[in-house]
Amino acid sequence: MNPYEQHVFDAIYGRRSIRAYREDREVEHEKIIKLLRAGMAAPSACNIQPWEFIVITDPEAVSRVRAGIPRYGDYNAPVIIVVCGVPEFIPWEGDAGIADCCAAIENMLIAATAMGLGSVWIGGFDTPALRELLDIPEPVVPLGVVYFGYPAERKEPRTQYLEEAVHWQTYDDERGRRPRPGSLIDPESGDLVI
Amino acid sequence: MNPYEQHVFDAIYGRRSIRAYREDREVEHEKIIKLLRAGMAAPSACNIQPWEFIVITDPEAVSRVRAGIPRYGDYNAPVIIVVCGVPEFIPWEGDAGIADCCAAIENMLIAATAMGLGSVWIGGFDTPALRELLDIPEPVVPLGVVYFGYPAERKEPRTQYLEEAVHWQTYDDERGRRPRPGSLIDPESGDLVI
Numbered sequence: 001m002n003p004y005e006q007h008v009f010d011a012i013y014g015r016r017s018i019r020a021y022r023e024d025r026e027v028e029h030e031k032i033i034k035l036l037r038a039g040m041a042a043p044s045a046c047n048i049q050p051w052e053f054i055v056i057t058d059p060e061a062v063s064r065v066r067a068g069i070p071r072y073g074d075y076n077a078p079v080i081i082v083v084c085g086v087p088e089f090i091p092w093e094g095d096a097g098i099a100d101c102c103a104a105i106e107n108m109l110i111a112a113t114a115m116g117l118g119s120v121w122i123g124g125f126d127t128p129a130l131r132e133l134l135d136i137p138e139p140v141v142p143l144g145v146v147y148f149g150y151p152a153e154r155k156e157p158r159t160q161y162l163e164e165a166v167h168w169q170t171y172d173d174e175r176g177r178r179p180r181p182g183s184l185i186d187p188e189s190g191d192l193v194i
Numbered sequence: 195m196n197p198y199e200q201h202v203f204d205a206i207y208g209r210r211s212i213r214a215y216r217e218d219r220e221v222e223h224e225k226i227i228k229l230l231r232a233g234m235a236a237p238s239a240c241n242i243q244p245w246e247f248i249v250i251t252d253p254e255a256v257s258r259v260r261a262g263i264p265r266y267g268d269y270n271a272p273v274i275i276v277v278c279g280v281p282e283f284i285p286w287e288g289d290a291g292i293a294d295c296c297a298a299i300e301n302m303l304i305a306a307t308a309m310g311l312g313s314v315w316i317g318g319f320d321t322p323a324l325r326e327l328l329d330i331p332e333p334v335v336p337l338g339v340v341y342f343g344y345p346a347e348r349k350e351p352r353t354q355y356l357e358e359a360v361h362w363q364t365y366d367d368e369r370g371r372r373p374r375p376g377s378l379i380d381p382e383s384g385d386l387v388i
Contacts, residue, residue: 007201008308012232012301036360038206041353042300045317049354054361061363084365099317099338102296103303106236107206110304114202123239123293135364144293159235160243166230167248169255170329171278 011113013157018118019075021149027079031115032057035081035148038111042103050089050097051104054082054134068133069145072124077147081108082134085141096141105144118151205307207351212312213269215343221273225309226251229275229342232305236297244283244291245298248276248328262327263339266318271341275302276328279335290335299338312345 001009036053044050056062057079065080066073083105085096105121112119122145130142164178195203230247238244250256251273259274260267277299279290299315306313316339324336358372 003197004201004204005308007198008205008304009228009232010198011202012235012305015235015237017237034203037353037355038203040355040359041206041209043209043211043303043315044354047354049356049359052359052361052365054363054365056363058363098292099296099315102293103300103315106297106300107304109237109297110202110301111206114199121237121293121297133364135367137365137367140365159231160238160241161231161234162243165234165243165246167246169248169250169252170327171246171248171331171334173329173331 007114010157011110013159015109015113015119016155016158017120018149018151018153018155019120020152021075021077021118021147022152023076023078025150027057027117027148027150031117032079032148034115035108035111038107039083039104042100042107044097044100044103048089048091048097049100050086051101052084052086052140054084054136056080056082056134064133065130065145068129069122069125073122073145073147075120075147077118077120077149079148081146081148082130082136082142083144083146084136085143086139087141088139096143098143101143105146108146108148112148116150117148118153120147121145122147201308204351205304207353209303209307209313210349210352211314212343212345212347212349213314214346215269215271215312215341216346217270217272219344221251221311221342221344225311226273226342228309229302229305232301233277233298236294236301238291238294238297242283242285242291243294244280245295246278246280246334248278248330250274250276250328258327259324259339262323263316263319267316267339267341269314269341271312271314271343273342275340275342276324276330276336277338277340278330279337280333281335282333290337292337295337299340302340302342306342310344311342312347314341315339316341
């Protein structure tokens with residue numbers, strides 16, 4: 001692989017969900033702007049760019065958001081970016097721009113990795129509580145909450161490539177559905193296992 | 195920027211929707227596998243990995259899919275990957291894994307860019323027609339169709355960073371909603387303008 005390709009795969013494989021952050025190191029403002037620049041380089045259906053970003057860096061505000069996501073978001077990251085969809089921008093029905101916003105989030109995660117930052121994408125949160133905390137008005141939809149900071153844990157790069165998840169030419173339903181992949185949910189308690 | 199960061203931003207900014215492909219150059223099998231490896235390195239809620247990938251390389255099958263997406267997918271790419279969500283893997287209600295699948299798609303697009311491939315993510319397609327063409331069974335949901343190939347057009351790298359799409363600490367609803375961003379839909383005809 002040439003260095004360009006190697007570096008890009010390093011970032012894609014190196015992006016892991018980081019749940020412990022250094023408390024002695026802030027994220028530079030310039031890096032936050034670069035995260036946003038990466039996010040807004042994402043593809044967007046008909047180039048509508050139906051996204052908005054709420055960046056939370058004030059420590060008290062960060063703590064409040066963290067406290068508002070007790071089950072899946074109780075991590076000590078210094079920066080939180082909430083990505084919202086704006087349905088009124090979209091001229092077709094029933095779409096809050098989730099695909100575009102998810103692409104923007106994934107871009108931010110990969111950019112973070114390349115800048116030495118850790119990140120974790122939190123999809124499970126209480127939408128009304130988050131609206132209230134961040135003054136998000138009704139027509140805007142918070143779609144993803146992303147934590148960023150310098151990592152205080154190290155995880156190995158990886159892909160979870162699985163040949164059984166790949167079909168060639170058409171969907172092969174004959175071979176039977178693969179078992180549900182390794183989950184972070186404890187089958188007995190229903191709790192998240194990390 | 196160090197070379198790692200520079201290369202990753204090159205790929206994020208260089209990923210543009212390519213709608214014209216070289217017909218004299220096939221995509222190497224090894225590169226297709228690497229696209230899939232990048233896709234399956236995406237984050238996944240509770241690590242459920244609710245995705246499946248249908249890779250279409252047979253020229254006749256590719257033509258049929260292309261003909262099945264006449265409005266938004268009539269491009270001459272030699273490889274099509276359809277990313278599907280498998281709701282039965284997901285232990286909570288009403289989620290086909292769209293966020294995870296979109297993250298996987300975005301990873302593939304960025305990896306493609308780094309390998310010199312062009313790509314375009316097509317979100318607007320006729321689901322029942324696609325099911326029939328590719329034998330996709332009812333419980334599996336096609337979420338995105340992605341075209342890959344060596345590009346026959348060149349587009350400049352870019353971000354569409356917009357300061358007005360960024361809020362700090364809380365959502366600032368006072369400043370008024372920004373106008374709908376430049377769209378690829380003709381306001382009069384409703385047609386896609388490329």
